[in-house]
Amino acid sequence: MNMEKNAMQQGQPEVRVRVTAEAELADEEAVRQLIIRCATAVLRQEKIDFPAFIDVTIIDDEEIRRMNSEHRGKDSVTDVLSFPMYEFCNGEAQEELDEDPESGCVMLGDMLLNYDRAVQQAEEYGHTPARECGYLSVHSVLHLLGYDHERGEEDCRLMRKREEAVLELLGLTRG
Numbered sequence: 001m002n003m004e005k006n007a008m009q010q011g012q013p014e015v016r017v018r019v020t021a022e023a024e025l026a027d028e029e030a031v032r033q034l035i036i037r038c039a040t041a042v043l044r045q046e047k048i049d050f051p052a053f054i055d056v057t058i059i060d061d062e063e064i065r066r067m068n069s070e071h072r073g074k075d076s077v078t079d080v081l082s083f084p085m086y087e088f089c090n091g092e093a094q095e096e097l098d099e100d101p102e103s104g105c106v107m108l109g110d111m112l113l114n115y116d117r118a119v120q121q122a123e124e125y126g127h128t129p130a131r132e133c134g135y136l137s138v139h140s141v142l143h144l145l146g147y148d149h150e151r152g153e154e155d156c157r158l159m160r161k162r163e164e165a166v167l168e169l170l171g172l173t174r175g
Helices: 026-044 059-070 113-124 129-145 153-170
Strands: 002-007 015-021 052-059 078-086 105-113
Touching: 002 059, 015 026, 026 052, 026 129, 026 153, 052 059, 052 129, 059 078, 059 113, 078 129, 105 113, 105 129, 113 129, 129 153
Parallel strands: 015 052, 052 105
Antiparallel strands: 002 015, 078 105
């Protein structure tokens, strides 16, 4: 099922998040709304000042393993993959951003979220599936904005700080 939501607040640019579920979910609408809330919160926190669009697909272990192998050369299951459309570095665009003429939004990129893995990790870490899906959504959107925990210790700390700030704002804290 595919659903696109627009999130607009007075005086802030439009945020569009399209969520397509290709995996079986316990409560599809709740997961969809959570992802939209998280993506929107990241863009607001980062003070993104242009209309933005993110395409999210919820997939299973098999599909994410195939995509991870195809795009990253890693033949393994992972929790989330991010495919940015533009080069950003820690929230700052490194190139000119183009708005889609039809939607008026800048396509930031794609997120592939492995719901099965999120549920499994929630159990391993001792928190709710909602918290884990929220974390992975925030994590992925930050990657779309050029944050990278693998770029070095300082960048890792910065990304973690941003993640925790959004999760706290949304009430998705650990435990």
